[in-house]
Amino acid sequence: MTLLRPTLQSTPSRSVKNTHFERSTVRLVPEEVPVAISYAGSSHAVLMATPDDLVDFAIGFSLTEGIVQSASQIRSVDVVEGELGIDVQVFLADDVSDRLRARKRSIAGPVGCGLCGIESIDQAMRTLPDLSAVELRMSHASIVAATAELARAQDLHRQTRAVHAAGLYVEGSGLVGAREDVGRHNALDKLCGFVFRSSVAAEKGAVVVTSRISVEMVQKTAMLSCAMLIAVSAPTALAIRTAEAAGITLIALARGEDFEIFSNPHRVGP
Template identity: 60%
Template structure:
């Protein structure tokens, strides 16, 4: 299963020039990726088939299936004609916890409580990042988005994928991942940071998408005190960021942006520092 984008012929119409011309567009791949634990499929995600180990680790962390990377004893990729099955083996305690969780979630058809449990799961409280001492300047915010743009080779080819990066003052973007799905890109980043042993409290998450509650929840899992986005947040995302102690910065356009929560971490000026 290739992760490389595909060249596809198109008919291009330019109204000012008139007529139709033949052209070629580069488009990203979108593939079903199954995450199986102990031989049982837990979820199937439509995603870009790249950085799959980061994706598997980040998904496992963000879903609460594991608490750290050492909870996975083995990972193996099985390619199929129509997709990828990623086999994940958990250590004993985590395997038992996942089995118990599956039994708890399994209910009879038409169970009236199942919907309530699903809503509770979607709106589960996020961990607080606490009084993390990171401080960023307006210059850091602008630079983080600009540097992430330079770390998006697939988007530059296709114009059709999202990116999530991790910005550390004085170091720039230390990790970045791309995917057709914004949540997938952030899960891949979570896995990349965990594999590299990068402390989430040391920097900010930067995303190229709008900010929904899931993006805030995943940022809290990383432990990052700042979430920066080029697009707008939802009202629920703002309330969740406020409760989690996360500074939410969005609508970064050139040198302008809005700060929605915990404004004290973002300072005017060009130089960043850690309190």
């Protein structure tokens, strides 16, 4: 689907170096718009996102946030542009819609813990799939190659230096898919949507991201059934504990030929 809103905008800027004005120039910057994800006509979450790959975004968000258990429970997705933003309308199977409405009715008051669509601390720290039995090994060379291939796939970042990326790397096949967005969670949700729509076997590869690793990034990786997460930046303490408990091999600070393994190191070989 082609949206009216472009992903890129050009804007004038003034270059200053060593405290001296040098010249006027034009720079490309990524667009950022409010994107509502709605179920049965009711908005569930509004996120600031780059306006592309929005069907992947909605499907990935629905799965990684536990709204649906499989892509087959999503009947259709419509992207509707408005004056102020974009409404991505997700139509679910009847039984899933009924459960979602019942969950919303169970809220007694204006509670919230700051995560989109999450109504309690218990939901924020939800139980994840146990991936400890996933048979996956990746060589040092493949881990280095994964971050290098993701960097080469970042067309939007190359033009703007302002967005994150998430990719799926499979040893022997390389980078099988990548998505970009101004938000790191959004980029990962878009990747998850792509993986679910294309029937790629995520358990055979590693998720690779350009950002730091918070607990939500680990949770979304687990919901993708992927047992390895590679990041160019550092993880939080909670992210490490969550990855260890879920059986995910967490690799971070992966830059050039160097990286650090923070959990379940048995999947990494020479």
